[in-house]
Amino acid sequence: MSDRSPYAYDSKIEGNIIFTQLDTAINWMRSNSLWPMPMGLACCAIELMAAGAARFDIARFGAEVMRFSPRQSDVMIVAGTVTYKMALAVKRIYEQMADPKWVIAMGACASSGGMYRSYAVLQGIDHLVPVDVYVSGCPPRPEALLDGLMRLQKKIMGEHSFLEQKKELLASM
Amino acid sequence: MKLSDVAETITSRFGGGVTGRTEFRGELTLSLQPDALRPVCEFCRDELGFDFLLDISSIDNFEHEPRYEVVYELYSLTDNHHLRLKTAAVGDDEPALPTVCDLWPTANWHEREAWDMMGIRFTGHPDLRRIIMWEGYPYHPLRKDFPLEGKFSDVPDVAFTEPAPLAGGPFVTAPVDGTTEVREPRARRAGDLPPGQGFIAEP
Numbered sequence: 600m601s602d603r604s605p606y607a608y609d610s611k612i613e614g615n616i617i618f619t620q621l622d623t624a625i626n627w628m629r630s631n632s633l634w635p636m637p638m639g640l641a642c643c644a645i646e647l648m649a650a651g652a653a654r655f656d657i658a659r660f661g662a663e664v665m666r667f668s669p670r671q672s673d674v675m676i677v678a679g680t681v682t683y684k685m686a687l688a689v690k691r692i693y694e695q696m697a698d699p700k701w702v703i704a705m706g707a708c709a710s711s712g713g714m715y716r717s718y719a720v721l722q723g724i725d726h727l728v729p730v731d732v733y734v735s736g737c738p739p740r741p742e743a744l745l746d747g748l749m750r751l752q753k754k755i756m757g758e759h760s761f762l763e764q765k766k767e768l769l770a771s772m
Numbered sequence: 773m774k775l776s777d778v779a780e781t782i783t784s785r786f787g788g789g790v791t792g793r794t795e796f797r798g799e800l801t802l803s804l805q806p807d808a809l810r811p812v813c814e815f816c817r818d819e820l821g822f823d824f825l826l827d828i829s830s831i832d833n834f835e836h837e838p839r840y841e842v843v844y845e846l847y848s849l850t851d852n853h854h855l856r857l858k859t860a861a862v863g864d865d866e867p868a869l870p871t872v873c874d875l876w877p878t879a880n881w882h883e884r885e886a887w888d889m890m891g892i893r894f895t896g897h898p899d900l901r902r903i904i905m906w907e908g909y910p911y912h913p914l915r916k917d918f919p920l921e922g923k924f925s926d927v928p929d930v931a932f933t934e935p936a937p938l939a940g941g942p943f944v945t946a947p948v949d950g951t952t953e954v955r956e957p958r959a960r961r962a963g964d965l966p967p968g969q970g971f972i973a974e975p
Contacts, residue, residue, distance in 0.1 A: 684905070687931055717921070718911075718933060720936070
C-alpha cells in the first residue's frame with residue numbers, strides 16, 4: 600500500500616481483493632451513504648427539495664434517503680431560519696440522532712441568523728449544535744448544497760472512525 | 773346604502789361616541805371613544821351588514837397620547853363597503869379593550885396576536901393566550917420600547933432568547949437625519965456617515 604492512496608490492489612492475487620485500512624473502509628461506507636435528516640425550516644428547504652429532485656439528483660452522492668426520523672439519519676441538513684421557538688426542538692432532534700452524526704448548516708440563516716438580526720431568530724445553529732459544513736447563499740442553489748455535501752464526504756474520509764467514535768470503549772478495555 | 777350614508781348613520785346614532793371621521797381615497801375611518809366600541813361594532817354587524825371582520829391591528833404611539841390604539845377593519849360582503857374603526861386602548865402599562873370575539877369569531881386569533889405582540893388585553897376574551905411567542909415569554913416585542921435586538925429570556929425546556937448583535941449589522945437603518953432613502957442599508961457607503969453614526973448603538 601502506498602503512502603498516497605489508502606487503497607491498494609494486488610494484481611498477483613486472483614479475484615477482487617483490495618487492501619486498505621479499517622478507518623478508510625468504514626469512512627468510505629459512511630461517506631457514500633449519508634442519510635439526511637431534512638430539517639427544512641424556511642425557503643432553503645425548497646432548494647433542498649430541488650437538490651433531491653431529478654435535475655440535481657442528490658442520489659448521485661448517496662444521500663437521497665431523506666429520513667424523517669432522527670434515529671435513522673446520519674446528517675442533519677438545517678435548511679432555513681432557526682427561530683428561538685424552534686431552536687430547542689432542532690437541538691432535541693440532533694440529540695436523538697445516533698452517532699456518528701454530522702450537521703450541514705444550509706444558507707445564511709442557519710449559519711448566522713442571516714438577515715434576521717432580531718429578537719426572534721437564533722443567530723446561527725452553531726450556538727446549539729456542532730456544525731461540520733456551512734453552505735453560503737440566501738438561499739444556496741442546489742449545486743452549492745451538493746458542494747457542501749461533497750466537502751462533508753471529504754471531511755469524513757479524513758476522520759479516524761474507530762479511534763474517535765469508540766474512545767470510551769477503548770479506554771475501558 | 774352608500775358608504776357616506778353609513779358614516780352618517782353611525783355618527784347620528786352614537787353622537788359623542790364618534791370623535792372623528794376621515795375619508796381618504798374612498799376609505800372611511802371613524803375614531804371612537806373606547807366605551808362606544810362595543811355598541812358601534814354590534815350596530816355595524818347587526819344593522820349595517822358588516823358581516824366580515826378583515827383584521828385587527830394595533831399601534832404604539834410611543835411618547836404620544838393615547839399610547840395604544842387598536843384598528844378594526846370591517847367589511848360588508850353584501851354592499852362591498854370597507855369601514856375602519858379606530859379607538860384608543862386605555863391604560864399605559866396594561867392597556868385594555870372589550871373583546872369582539874362574540875360578534876366575529878375571527879377576532880379570537882387577531883386579539884391573541886395583539887395581546888402577544890403589543891400587550892393589549894381584551895376583556896371577555898375566551899382564551900387570551902400568546903399566539904406566536906411561547907407561554908412564559910416575558911415581553912411584548914412589538915412595543916416601541918422593546919429593543920430590536922431583543923432581550924434575554926429563558927423558559928427551561930421550552931425556549932430561550934438572547935439579544936442579537938446589532939452593532940456593525942449590515943441590515944440596520946441608520947439613526948441620523950434625512951429620509952429613509954439616505955439612511956437605509958443599501959444606500960450606505962464607507963465614509964458616508966460620521967464615525968459612530970453608521971449603525972444603531974447599543975441601548
